Amino acid sequence: MSDHAADFVLQAISFDTLEGWKDDDPSGLFEVMRRCRRQISDVKPYRTGSLGLSSEDLLPLLVAAEDVSPSSPASARAFFETHCRPFLIRRKDGNSGFVTAFYEPDIEVSERPDEIFRFPFYRRPDDLIDLDDANRPAELDSAYAFGRLHDGRIGAYPDRRAIDQGFLEGRGLEIAWAKSKVDVFFVHVQGAARLRYRDGHIGRITYAAKAGHAFSAIGKLLIERGEIDRAEISMQAIRAWLARNPERVDEVLWHNHSYIFFREAPSQAFSLRTADPGAGPIAAAKVPLLAGRSLAVDRMIHTFGFPFFIRAESLTHLDHGRPFRRLMLALDTGSAIVGPARGDIFTGSGDMAGESAGTVRNDADFAILIPNAAAGRFD
Numbered sequence: 001m002s003d004h005a006a007d008f009v010l011q012a013i014s015f016d017t018l019e020g021w022k023d024d025d026p027s028g029l030f031e032v033m034r035r036c037r038r039q040i041s042d043v044k045p046y047r048t049g050s051l052g053l054s055s056e057d058l059l060p061l062l063v064a065a066e067d068v069s070p071s072s073p074a075s076a077r078a079f080f081e082t083h084c085r086p087f088l089i090r091r092k093d094g095n096s097g098f099v100t101a102f103y104e105p106d107i108e109v110s111e112r113p114d115e116i117f118r119f120p121f122y123r124r125p126d127d128l129i130d131l132d133d134a135n136r137p138a139e140l141d142s143a144y145a146f147g148r149l150h151d152g153r154i155g156a157y158p159d160r161r162a163i164d165q166g167f168l169e170g171r172g173l174e175i176a177w178a179k180s181k182v183d184v185f186f187v188h189v190q191g192a193a194r195l196r197y198r199d200g201h202i203g204r205i206t207y208a209a210k211a212g213h214a215f216s217a218i219g220k221l222l223i224e225r226g227e228i229d230r231a232e233i234s235m236q237a238i239r240a241w242l243a244r245n246p247e248r249v250d251e252v253l254w255h256n257h258s259y260i261f262f263r264e265a266p267s268q269a270f271s272l273r274t275a276d277p278g279a280g281p282i283a284a285a286k287v288p289l290l291a292g293r294s295l296a297v298d299r300m301i302h303t304f305g306f307p308f309f310i311r312a313e314s315l316t317h318l319d320h321g322r323p324f325r326r327l328m329l330a331l332d333t334g335s336a337i338v339g340p341a342r343g344d345i346f347t348g349s350g351d352m353a354g355e356s357a358g359t360v361r362n363d364a365d366f367a368i369l370i371p372n373a374a375a376g377r378f379d
Contacts, residue, residue, distance in 0.1 A: 008340040010087040010368070010378045015077075018086055018367060020311050020325025025073035026080065028293055029307070030065050032329055035287040036305040037062035046285065046304040051340075057374035058305050080327065084369035086309065087378055089341045097341025099312055099324075101360035102190050102296065102334070103353035104281050104289075107183055109176035109195045117177035119184045121193075122168055124208045124261040128157055131212070146212035157211040159257035164250070175205055175264060182242050185253050186235070188260040191334060192281040194349055205262040206281050213257035215335030221255050235358030258335060280346065283332035291348035292318070296332035301340050302368075306330050310343060312364035318347065318356060327369070341366040 015021055037059070040046065045055035061083050070076035089097065110117035129135075129149045136144060137154050148157040158167045164181070176195050178184050187193040191207040219238050222228045228237050242249050265282060280289030283296075285304040295308055308328050315324040328345070337344050343366065347357040370378060 007093070008089055008091045011090050012375075012379060013086050013088050013367065015081050015086060018309055018311075020323065021077065021309060021327075024309075024325060024327055025076060026293075026307075026327040027070045027073060027076040028290055029327065029329055030068055030070065030076070032287060032290050032293070032331070033062050033065040033305075036285065036329070036331075037066065039286050040305070043286065047299060049299060049302045051301050051303070052377070053303050053306060053370065053374060055303065055305065057371060058303070060373055061307075061371040062305070080307065080369055084307065084371055085375040086367045086369050087375070089366040089368060091339075091341055096363040097343070097366040098339075099310060099315065099343045099345055099360060099362050099364040100336075101318075101345040101347050101357035103347045103357040104349035105183070105187050105190055105193045105354060106350045107178050107187060107193050107195055108198075109178050110198055111176060113174075113177045116179055119178045119181045120174040121176055121178070121184065121187065121195075121205055121262050122163070123173045123175055123263065125168060125171065125173060128209055128211070128261070129154065140212075141214075143214055144212045146209055156213070157259075159211060159213050159254075160259045161250075161254040161257075163211070163259050164254070175262060176203075181253065182239065182249065185256075186239075188258070191260065191332070192262075192283065194281075204265040204281055206265050206283065207260060208263035209261045210335070211257075211259040211261075213259070215258045216256045217336060218252050218256055221252065233361070235354070280349065283346075285331040287331060289331055289346045290329075291346060291353065293326065293328050294331045294346040295328040296334045296337050296344035296346070297330040298337050298339055298342055299333040302330055304330050304332075307369040308343065309367040309369065310345070310364050311367075312362040315360060315362040315364070317359070318345070324362075324364075 040055045040059065048054040064083050068079055127148050127150060128146055131144055131147045135154060140147060140156060146157060147154050193205055195203045195205060219233045222238065222241060223230050223233055228241055280291055283289050308330060310324065310326055310328055312324040316322060318324050334344055345360060347353040
């Protein structure tokens with residue numbers, strides 16, 4: 001384990017002590033695992049996080065799952081019990097883990113701007129470049145993964161305010177235009193969206209890159225200013241405050257300098273008649289997200305594709321009043337998802353999924369399931 005993961009330890013436990021495990025049904029994960037295997041084997045292995053678990057460590061589990069079609073929840077659990085060992089992620093500061101949730105918004109858009117549809121979703125600009133330790137200027141913090149190449153010099157890319165005020169206009173980067181700047185902002189937060197065009201066809205956009213600036217939560221800003229009580233904070237509460245204070249929308253949104261660029265997902269475009277509300281977007285792991293079973297994690301620590309069992313006793317509205325206790329796969333990441341026991345639960349697509357996601361802010365226990373061959377390194 002590298003120094004980056006020194007703020008937590010993995011504690012070996014048994015499935016018998018994994019509270020809620022015996023009531024879970026992870027049968028839906030097998031098709032997703034097959035897709036992960038194809039991504040790793042045929043396209044590109046996932047980046048290894050600082051925990052030190054690699055795609056190669058994951059492959060034995062994915063290979064074993066290739067031809068498995070569980071006949072029952074018990075047989076699905078037995079598969080993981082046979083091929084993995086669970087480890088509880090314990091933070092050294094004694095704090096519990098924490099989960100939020102995200103969803104795929106459903107946004108009405110136009111292919112052309114007019115007096116109603118005025119707020120664009122942008123493709124990645126050609127002057128935005130990836131940064132690493134070799135080319136990052138000394139004046140840019142190591143957290144900057146993107147910058148601007150201009151006149152042979154690399155610097156910070158313009159932030160949300162500059163882009164909102166027209167920095168990218170006239171470059172042909174617009175994918176579509178939405179009615180609401182707030183809607184666009186929350187698509188940036190979620191990282192993907194279904195776009196409903198006025199002629200009835202539906203497309204998808206997903207994350208392509210970001211301007212590079214750190215994410216700053218506007219909910220935290222509104223709490224600190226005394227605008228929303230900490231106990232009441234949620235996506236719905238933030239939207240309601242913005243609706244009540246239209247003259248302050250720009251100021252608050254510009255507090256988050258981070259800006260997201262998108263790419264179209266043509267292979268996932270579909271007609272209104274054949275739209276499948278259960279089909280999730282393709283996110284960072286390059287496989288479709290499965291609602292309720294896909295988790296965004298800190299990719300600096302964790303590696304995509306690994307199973308995590310999440311237990312959040314206070315999170316009850318996702319499971320009809322029962323505590324949330326589910327096996328999930330790490331398939332995405334996000335700027336606000338930082339830490340070893342920090343996760344974002346994908347709740348699905350559309351308004352109902354958004355209602356479910358917007359109020360998830362719960363303490364949670366995280367257990368990672370490590371394939372047997374690699375598990376010995378963590379005893």
